[in-house]
Every structure is written in C-alpha cells, then in structure tokens.
Amino acid sequence: AQSVTQLDSQVPVFEEAPVELRCNYSSSVSVYLFWYVQYPNQGLQLLLKYLSGSTLVKGINGFEAEFNKSQTSFHLRKPSVHISDTAEYFCAVIRMNNNDMRFGAGTRLTVKP
Amino acid sequence: EAQVTQNPRYLITVTGKKLTVTCSQNMNHEYMSWYRQDPGLGLRQIYYSMNVEVTDKGDVPEGYKVSRKEKRNFPLILESPSPNQTSLYFCASSGWDSRMNTEAFFGQGTRLTVV
Numbered sequence: 001a002q003s004v005t006q007l008d009s010q011v012p013v014f015e016e017a018p019v020e021l022r023c024n025y026s027s028s029v030s031v032y033l034f035w036y037v038q039y040p041n042q043g044l045q046l047l048l049k050y051l052s053g054s055t056l057v058k059g060i061n062g063f064e065a066e067f068n069k070s071q072t073s074f075h076l077r078k079p080s081v082h083i084s085d086t087a088e089y090f091c092a093v094i095r096m097n098n099n100d101m102r103f104g105a106g107t108r109l110t111v112k113p
Numbered sequence: 114e115a116q117v118t119q120n121p122r123y124l125i126t127v128t129g130k131k132l133t134v135t136c137s138q139n140m141n142h143e144y145m146s147w148y149r150q151d152p153g154l155g156l157r158q159i160y161y162s163m164n165v166e167v168t169d170k171g172d173v174p175e176g177y178k179v180s181r182k183e184k185r186n187f188p189l190i191l192e193s194p195s196p197n198q199t200s201l202y203f204c205a206s207s208g209w210d211s212r213m214n215t216e217a218f219f220g221q222g223t224r225l226t227v228v
Contacts, residue, residue: 043222044203049216051215094215094217104155
C-alpha cells in the first residue's frame with residue numbers, strides 16, 4: 001500500500017512571497033508523483049508530474065517541484081505567488097506496477113494582498 | 114478530445130433511495146477509480162478497477178458498489194444512500210500513452226446531497 005502525507009493543511013502567504021507546499025510519500029513499490037490544483041468550485045487540474053529523469057520538474061503557472069528519493073518527498077514551490085494561486089493543492093502518487101492512484105489530504109493555499 | 118464524463122453533476126436524494134453515478138472515459142484506459150472529497154480529508158479512494166471485471170476496495174468502500182462490465186464505463190452505485198455519503202465525488206481514469214507517459218484524468222465531479 002502507499003500513503004501520501006501533506007504536512008500542512010493550510011498555508012497563508014502574502015502576494016509575491018515564495019511558497020513551499022510539502023509532500024512526503026511511502027510506498028512498497030516505485031511510484032510516480034503528481035501535484036494537482038483545485039480552484040474554488042472546480043475540478044482537478046494537473047500542475048506537474050514526475051515520471052523519470054531530472055528530479056526538478058517544472059509545471060504550469062510558474063510552479064516547480066523536486067523529487068527527493070532518499071527523503072521520499074516531492075515538495076511544490078513557487079518563487080512569487082499571486083492572488084490567483086489561492087486554491088487547494090493535492091499531492092498524489094501512482095504505483096508503477098498497476099496505475100493505482102492515491103492522494104494526500106490537500107493543502108489550502110491562501111494568498112493575501 | 115480525451116475526457117472523463119460523469120453524470121449527474123448535482124444530485125439531491127433521500128435516504129434509502131438507490132442511485133447510480135455514471136462515469137465514462139474515451140481513452141481506452143485500463144485503470145479507473147472513484148474518490149470522494151470531504152473538507153480536510155482530501156480525496157479518499159472508494160473503489161478502483163484494474164480492468165474489465167476486475168474491481169477492488171479502496172480506503173472507504175462501505176455503502177458503495179461498482180461494476181466494470183465494459184472498459185469505458187465504471188458506475189458508482191449507492192444501494193441505500195445515507196446522509197454521511199453527502200460529498201463531492203470524482204471519477205478518474207489513467208493509463209499509458211505511446212510515449213510511456215501516464216497521468217490521471219478526472220471527471221468534473223458529482224455533488225451529492227442525501228437528506
């Protein structure tokens with residue numbers, strides 16, 4: 001079985017400040033890693049994913065994440081946030097052997113003016 | 114266009130009245146799954162299916178049934194809904210493309226209220 005832990009349930013930041021949303025995972029098999037964003041009253045949108053190759057992954061809207069295998073982490077970062085980044089962010093893993101997907105509990109990012 | 118289609122988008126029903134939420138994907142994906150989203154709990158997996166006629170329980174299967182008679186369809190059945198099943202439900206499918214990429218595609222969600 002695999003599990004995903006998002007270490008912060010809520011992250012308030014001021015506009016133009018940097019932000020890091022933390023995600024750790026555990027799994028008995030190798031996994032792929034994802035971040036999804038959910039804007040208010042909308043569905044899930046893929047931000048970025050790590051399948052293989054460079055451990056630093058760039059996604060949409062200026063977000064990036066770094067896969068750290070030794071620490072089993074996949075933290076999401078943005079150097080300067082905007083009001084429009086206010087949303088819920090979900091870290092997820094897909095098991096390599098069967099495509100089974102599990103999510104973390106989510107981090108609510110609130111960007112204040 | 115690749116998509117996962119859920120219906121209905123909104124549903125209000127009464128306790129005990131059987132209902133089905135449909136989910137269909139057009140990407141020939143083998144893997145499909147259902148999740149419920151509740152505040153502070155994220156997306157919890159209800160059931161998943163690795164292929165036709167292959168289904169298994171996720172983390173919160175109680176009160177739900179699924180079937181996978183065809184590859185494209187994966188309906189979620191609530192035989193006797195209760196108020197604690199009031200939630201936002203998402204269907205997802207995932208698979209591999211020709212470049213060996215994978216990601217999950219999600220339906221738009223079904224907001225279910227059981228009174």
